[in-house]
Amino acid sequence: METFNKPKNLNGAELRAELNRAGVMISDDVQSVVLSGDELSLDISKTDKAKAASIVAAHNGTLLAPELTIIEKLASVGLSVPDLKAALGL
Numbered sequence: 001m002e003t004f005n006k007p008k009n010l011n012g013a014e015l016r017a018e019l020n021r022a023g024v025m026i027s028d029d030v031q032s033v034v035l036s037g038d039e040l041s042l043d044i045s046k047t048d049k050a051k052a053a054s055i056v057a058a059h060n061g062t063l064l065a066p067e068l069t070i071i072e073k074l075a076s077v078g079l080s081v082p083d084l085k086a087a088l089g090l
Contacts, residue, residue, distance in 0.1 A: 001034065001041040002049045004056045010035065011061025018055050024048040 007015075012033040019026045024044055026032050032043040044052055074080060079087075 002044050002046065002052065004040045004042065004053060006035060006038045006040045007056060007059040007061065009061045009063060010040065010059070011063070014061045015056070015059050018059060019044070019052060022051060022055055024052050024055065 012030065015033060016026050016028060019042070025048070026042060026044050029043075034041040034043075040056065042052060042056075068076070071081065074084060
C-alpha cells in the first residue's frame with residue numbers, strides 16, 4: 001500500500017478507473033482504496049507511486065451516486081423483469 005494525501009472529493013471507483021487508464025494497476029476490490037483520516041492508501045506498486053501521485057492530486061470525484069438501472073431498481077425490492085411482466089399480465 002502506498003500513502004497519499006486525500007483529495008477533497010474522493011470517489012474510490014472513479015479514482016481506480018483514472019489510475020487504470022493511466023497504466024497504474026489497481027484492483028477493483030474496495031480494499032484497494034483505504035481512507036484513514038486525511039490519508040489515502042492505495043494498493044499499487046511502489047514503482048507506480050510517482051505516476052499515481054499526480055493522478056490522486058488532480059482527482060475530483062463526483063459525490064452523487066450513479067442512477068440505478070430499471071433492473072437494479074427491481075432487484076432492490078426483490079423483483080426481476082420477468083416477475084414484473086407476470087405481475088402485470090404481460
